[in-house]
Amino acid sequence: MKLLTEIIKECSYKYGSRIALRDDYSGYVVTYRELYNDIESMACALQHFGVVKGTHIAMFSENCSPWFMVDHAIMMAGGVNAVRGSLAPKAELEYIYDYADCEALVTDSLQVIEDLKDILTSKQAKFVVYIGKKELDRDNINGIPVMTFRKMLEIGLKIEFKPVEISEKDLCTLIFTSGTTGKPKGAMLSHGNIASQVEVVHQHIALKECKTALLILPIWHAYERTCEYYASSIGITLCYTNVKNLKKDLPKYAPHYMFCVPRIWESIYSSFTGEINKKPFLLKNFIKMLLAVSKVRVKSRRIAQNRDIYHPHPSAYCAFANNALALICLPLHALASKMIYSKFHKALGGRFIRGISGGGALGEYLDDFLETIDVEIYEGYGLTETSPVLSVRTDSNRKALSAGVPLPQTRFLIVDPNTLQPVKQGEKGMVMVKGPQVMQGYYKDPEATKKVLLSNGYFITGDLGWLTDDGSLILTGRMKDTIVLSNGENIEPESIEQSCMTSPFVKQVVLTGQDREYLSALIVPDMNAINEYAQKKNISNPLSNQNFKNEVLKDIREKVQQRTCYRAFERIADIAFVDEEFTPENGMMTQTAKIKKNVVLERYADKIASMYR
Numbered sequence: 001m002k003l004l005t006e007i008i009k010e011c012s013y014k015y016g017s018r019i020a021l022r023d024d025y026s027g028y029v030v031t032y033r034e035l036y037n038d039i040e041s042m043a044c045a046l047q048h049f050g051v052v053k054g055t056h057i058a059m060f061s062e063n064c065s066p067w068f069m070v071d072h073a074i075m076m077a078g079g080v081n082a083v084r085g086s087l088a089p090k091a092e093l094e095y096i097y098d099y100a101d102c103e104a105l106v107t108d109s110l111q112v113i114e115d116l117k118d119i120l121t122s123k124q125a126k127f128v129v130y131i132g133k134k135e136l137d138r139d140n141i142n143g144i145p146v147m148t149f150r151k152m153l154e155i156g157l158k159i160e161f162k163p164v165e166i167s168e169k170d171l172c173t174l175i176f177t178s179g180t181t182g183k184p185k186g187a188m189l190s191h192g193n194i195a196s197q198v199e200v201v202h203q204h205i206a207l208k209e210c211k212t213a214l215l216i217l218p219i220w221h222a223y224e225r226t227c228e229y230y231a232s233s234i235g236i237t238l239c240y241t242n243v244k245n246l247k248k249d250l251p252k253y254a255p256h257y258m259f260c261v262p263r264i265w266e267s268i269y270s271s272f273t274g275e276i277n278k279k280p281f282l283l284k285n286f287i288k289m290l291l292a293v294s295k296v297r298v299k300s301r302r303i304a305q306n307r308d309i310y311h312p313h314p315s316a317y318c319a320f321a322n323n324a325l326a327l328i329c330l331p332l333h334a335l336a337s338k339m340i341y342s343k344f345h346k347a348l349g350g351r352f353i354r355g356i357s358g359g360g361a362l363g364e365y366l367d368d369f370l371e372t373i374d375v376e377i378y379e380g381y382g383l384t385e386t387s388p389v390l391s392v393r394t395d396s397n398r399k400a401l402s403a404g405v406p407l408p409q410t411r412f413l414i415v416d417p418n419t420l421q422p423v424k425q426g427e428k429g430m431v432m433v434k435g436p437q438v439m440q441g442y443y444k445d446p447e448a449t450k451k452v453l454l455s456n457g458y459f460i461t462g463d464l465g466w467l468t469d470d471g472s473l474i475l476t477g478r479m480k481d482t483i484v485l486s487n488g489e490n491i492e493p494e495s496i497e498q499s500c501m502t503s504p505f506v507k508q509v510v511l512t513g514q515d516r517e518y519l520s521a522l523i524v525p526d527m528n529a530i531n532e533y534a535q536k537k538n539i540s541n542p543l544s545n546q547n548f549k550n551e552v553l554k555d556i557r558e559k560v561q562q563r564t565c566y567r568a569f570e571r572i573a574d575i576a577f578v579d580e581e582f583t584p585e586n587g588m589m590t591q592t593a594k595i596k597k598n599v600v601l602e603r604y605a606d607k608i609a610s611m612y613r
Contacts, residue, residue: 041156042073053078168192359488
């Protein structure tokens with residue numbers, strides 16, 4: 001297995017003069033040959049400042065191309081990076097820097113340097129490297145050198161590199177994810193874990209060489225990193241953008257590929273439907289009719305091709321009938337393609353081949369919409385702890401609404417959550433996985449590691465799902481409480497729910513938001529407090545009163561925002577009251593007073609849906 005340091009070196013010869021990174025926002029644009037030279041120079045500078053094999057370096061940054069170069073340089077020097085976004089709360093960054101035993105800092109934020117100056121000083125950091133675009137306002141912090149990445153490159157050019165022997169088992173990176181106590185846990189990913197992803201992802205999805213990809217996700221995110229590592233291994237030009245500039249950058253870069261979380265496709269969908277709703281009445285309804293016909297065509301083709309999980313193994317007659325229906329719809333679909341969908345494809349840059357979606361499941365409406373307008377999407381599934389990709393839905397396995405089949409060398413096992421014994425084919429259970437991408441464990445947390453890594457090599461994902469007879473994974477929910485929003489942000493709900501419980505109006509609460517744009521909450525009201533409040537305010541039927549609901553929502557928002565590590569995406573956007581307390585008797589609570597959230601979410605699916613319309 002080739003490690004990333006070997007792969008990037010080979011790319012410098014194979015794709016030498018081709019643009020590797022194009023980042024007009026940071027001003028760092030390099031060819032593959034220049035990129036490798038910079039990586040080596042940066043590695044020399046890192047060694048000069050005391051980085052040896054095993055040195056831990058904090059990398060707190062948002063998406064930018066210098067991150068990619070420094071990341072590879074740390075690998076080449078034998079270091080280990082502990083990563084997080086620079087917009088994370090100060091307390092969280094301080095915790096990670098300390099807990100991960102970091103000895104230096106790389107960041108794109110002057111504010112982060114300021115916020116962490118005390119811990120950098122107390123821990124006697126070796127250096128700080130600033131990779132942002134603003135003017136650096138200092139050259140040291142209490143004697144600790146602070147340098148731009150270009151200054152580091154200048155230093156590295158004068159120093160001879162000392163090769164470091166790196167093996168597949170050596171630790172490569174620590175990616176922190178929320179834990180059950182609210183403290184982040186560091187997933188230990190080895191060089192072998194990450195290199196295996198590049199190898200098997202290529203076997204599975206085989207993107208074309210020397211194309212262009214547009215990047216928008218946080219670069220420290222396991223999914224984004226794997227996408228960039230793989231894309232660079234086949235000479236793809238990586239172009240960097242952000243949410244603010246995505247619309248104008250699509251025609252600018254005309255990407256062939258785009259790596260996204262569902263939230264990006266949601267925003268594209270909203271923009272598309274918004275434009276339709278602006279049309280005159282007759283034209284608007286004509287377009288909607290065409291979309292409906294195209295959707296019927298999509299549904300019919302899925303059934304005929306045995307790609308519909310709701311209609312498996314259609315009879316010969318059923319397949320024939322659905323093929324016929326798809327053919328009947330074809331003329332109007334062709335008209336829609338010419339009138340409407342072609343403009344959508346043009347807005348994507350005109351050269352778009354496909355998108356790769358991960359970091360959360362695509363909603364069914366998005367899955368249907370993208371296939372309806374002929375935008376091809378490969379959907380993947382994985383976790384930070386699995387480097388992250390476990391499966392991808394591709395051309396060769398296009399079961400609709402599935403997460404695809406496992407990657408080569410990867411194996412799924414669906415088990416009973418209580419006994420961990422395998423369930424029958426097609427039955428729902430908890431997903432476990434074994435493969436070369438599974439992490440080494442959680443850093444300095446053997447107890448947490450034992451809970452998810454079994455002696456037989458399987459990793460407990462905590463997700464619920466089932467396997468079709470062709471091996472496609474259908475995800476149905478999560479056993480563990482972590483909520484993943486459609487933008488890829490991971491949220492540990494326990495502490496947020498506890499904050500909500502401090503409201504006098506709340507007796508019990510369950511957060512919702514898995515694969516959605518935002519958080520909402522199911523509230524079991526404390527009727528004693530509510531009735532008392534209603535009497536004072538002269539409110540009749542308070543649970544049906546919109547003004548009262550707004551008061552409760554305002555109150556719990558304030559409670560949540562008062563938390564020390566509050567993050568903007570933890571804002572609760574909506575609430576719904578439920579009229580039944582969660583108890584062991586009604587099956588929504590265990591005997592030890594733990595709410596069975598998967599049961600609650602299933603029982604109140606309609607109420608949840610109403611909060612996302």
